[in-house]
Amino acid sequence: MAMTQAVEQRYTKPVLVAINKPLDEEDSLQALRSHAMFRSLRPKDLDSLIQQSRRLRLGHHQLLYRQDMPAHHFFFVISGRLRLYRLDSSGVDRTLDSIAPGDCFAEVMIYADPPRYACYAEALKSSEVLMIPVKAYRDLLDHNPEYAQAALSHYAKRAVTRFHDLEIMTVQNARDRLIRYLIDLLPNGAEEGGEVELPLPKCLVASRLAMQPETFSRILADLKSNGLIRVNRSRLLISDPQRLIAISQ
Amino acid sequence: MAMTQAVEQRYTKPVLVAINKPLDEEDSLQALRSHAMFRSLRPKDLDSLIQQSRRLRLGHHQLLYRQDMPAHHFFFVISGRLRLYRLDSSGVDRTLDSIAPGDCFAEVMIYADPPRYACYAEALKSSEVLMIPVKAYRDLLDHNPEYAQAALSHYAKRAVTRFHDLEIMTVQNARDRLIRYLIDLLPNGAEEGGEVELPLPKCLVASRLAMQPETFSRILADLKSNGLIRVNRSRLLISDPQRLIAISQ
DNA sequence: GCGAACCGTTGAGTTAAGTCAATTGTTCAC
DNA sequence: GTGAACAATTGACTTAACTCAACGGTTCGC
Numbered sequence: 145m146a147m148t149q150a151v152e153q154r155y156t157k158p159v160l161v162a163i164n165k166p167l168d169e170e171d172s173l174q175a176l177r178s179h180a181m182f183r184s185l186r187p188k189d190l191d192s193l194i195q196q197s198r199r200l201r202l203g204h205h206q207l208l209y210r211q212d213m214p215a216h217h218f219f220f221v222i223s224g225r226l227r228l229y230r231l232d233s234s235g236v237d238r239t240l241d242s243i244a245p246g247d248c249f250a251e252v253m254i255y256a257d258p259p260r261y262a263c264y265a266e267a268l269k270s271s272e273v274l275m276i277p278v279k280a281y282r283d284l285l286d287h288n289p290e291y292a293q294a295a296l297s298h299y300a301k302r303a304v305t306r307f308h309d310l311e312i313m314t315v316q317n318a319r320d321r322l323i324r325y326l327i328d329l330l331p332n333g334a335e336e337g338g339e340v341e342l343p344l345p346k347c348l349v350a351s352r353l354a355m356q357p358e359t360f361s362r363i364l365a366d367l368k369s370n371g372l373i374r375v376n377r378s379r380l381l382i383s384d385p386q387r388l389i390a391i392s393q
Numbered sequence: 394m395a396m397t398q399a400v401e402q403r404y405t406k407p408v409l410v411a412i413n414k415p416l417d418e419e420d421s422l423q424a425l426r427s428h429a430m431f432r433s434l435r436p437k438d439l440d441s442l443i444q445q446s447r448r449l450r451l452g453h454h455q456l457l458y459r460q461d462m463p464a465h466h467f468f469f470v471i472s473g474r475l476r477l478y479r480l481d482s483s484g485v486d487r488t489l490d491s492i493a494p495g496d497c498f499a500e501v502m503i504y505a506d507p508p509r510y511a512c513y514a515e516a517l518k519s520s521e522v523l524m525i526p527v528k529a530y531r532d533l534l535d536h537n538p539e540y541a542q543a544a545l546s547h548y549a550k551r552a553v554t555r556f557h558d559l560e561i562m563t564v565q566n567a568r569d570r571l572i573r574y575l576i577d578l579l580p581n582g583a584e585e586g587g588e589v590e591l592p593l594p595k596c597l598v599a600s601r602l603a604m605q606p607e608t609f610s611r612i613l614a615d616l617k618s619n620g621l622i623r624v625n626r627s628r629l630l631i632s633d634p635q636r637l638i639a640i641s642q
Numbered sequence: 643g644c645g646a647a648c649c650g651t652t653g654a655g656t657t658a659a660g661t662c663a664a665t666t667g668t669t670c671a672c
Numbered sequence: 673g674t675g676a677a678c679a680a681t682t683g684a685c686t687t688a689a690c691t692c693a694a695c696g697g698t699t700c701g702c
Contacts, residue, residue: 292541
């Protein structure tokens with residue numbers, strides 16, 4: 145109960161009040177210009193969209209928005225890293241996604257009705273995001289139907305990714321879920337090994353994979369002792385992905 | 394190993410060879426005309442799309458497509474019910490979604506590159522689907538940018554739904570996952586109770602929720618004995634959803 | 643530079659969920 | 673209609689994962 149109250153209290157705290165910065169540094173928006181949602185935009189339209197947006201600086205652990213809050217903006221990550229999570233009625237924090245520079249999030253809100261954020265978003269470290277008004281982007285699409293193609297392609301990819309995430313979570317045991325997660329972190333799939341960096345602190349990866357931090361730690365220790373991975377902080381060396389997959393039966 | 398071989402053997406079996414029927418029964422395509430992806434299409438264009446499509450009749454347990462197969466078509470369910478599932482390397486069957494009449498599936502393949510089905514699709518009972526060529530729909534969008542808007546709205550909704558499905562799966566214990574699943578089946582959310590029908594046989598709901606059929610059965614029996622639900626075959630009566638949510642802490 | 647937080651790891655004990663097996667009820671094909 | 677396959681349930685047992693607790697190692701604020 146005390147927990148529940150704490151959660152509700154958080155709803156009343158103001159968010160989206162971070163310091164905004166002038167948007168004169170063109171170079172740092174290069175990534176934006178090459179994102180699937182924006183790269184087909186005419187410079188004039190993109191500039192107009194950027195003009196209507198605000199650049200936010202977020203500190204470590206700073207909350208950007210809350211679940212159920214009306215969603216008037218979506219976001220593009222310029223630098224840093226964020227995570228999406230939900231709180232359930234008993235206050236348990238469940239991590240759903242992490243977002244890297246060059247990615248968009250909450251962009252599906254463009255067509256939600258009523259538009260409300262489906263989760264919390266917070267900075268995992270000092271970060272910069274571009275806060276784009278949903279209405280501005282929608283207007284752009286409404287007046288330039290040819291732009292919808294690019295957005296469509298991005299949205300389809302997003303749906304595929306979410307489907308894939310769901311697929312991992314239907315794996316019934318913790319070890320195999322973790323192995324699947326690690327394989328997916330490899331840039332080239334399962335073909336060849338490589339070093340991967342966990343996109344989240346270990347305790348949050350655990351939460352993302354629906355297991356306890358202790359379980360996560362034990363599985364990793366076990367994989368390590370079997371020579372399947374090497375662990376250096378949040379960097380993992382996977383030398384033989386095929387063997388890892390074989391282990392997961 | 395024997396299992397693995399069986400799986401691979403299935404890959405070689407021909408699919409998509411069901412009997413096609415003439416598309417003269419206009420009435421049964423009414424649902425198609427009101428679907429978000431098609432309702433804004435001019436009659437001429439919709440008719441042309443339908444002309445290029447084939448209507449398939451699928452028998453009980455008949456396979457429609459296999460995971461990893463090149464995806465040249467997406468589908469609209471006219472009648473019956475289908476399920477999407479994946480097989481892992483050891484042959485375990487994991488159910489990912491069920492699809493009701495009036496719904497589309499594999500439609501995200503329009504923008505996949507290369508387009509390959511991400512899972513298996515099979516009929517849960519005798520069903521009819523419309524098999525729409527990906528290329529035909531893409532051409533329609535390419536030549537009529539104004540149509541993209543409708544597709545965009547549908548794709549955004551799809552991404553939101555998948556995100557929500559993922560969210561349920563990060564719930565760590567089987568009972569709470571099942572309760573969340575049941576609540577979501579209620580048409581009016583958690584506000585008032587009602588009777589819901591499981592969209593899948595119980596053993597497949599269990600698979601969808603990453604638990605064993607025995608566990609599913611035991612949890613349901615327990616909820617029943619606590620007066621939280623009434624069970625009649627695949628129909629469940631949820632009289633007090635709020636109490637059910639409270640139980641799941 | 644020091645202590646307080648926090649993160650990650652490890653150990654010990656407990657519990658939820660999986661496994662195996664037996665039984666009944668249903669559905670379906672012939 | 674009958675028997676074979678399958679779906680669902682229940683019991684007994686095992687095990688994977690959770691919980692609680694203690695303990696190093698880092699990081700961060702002062």
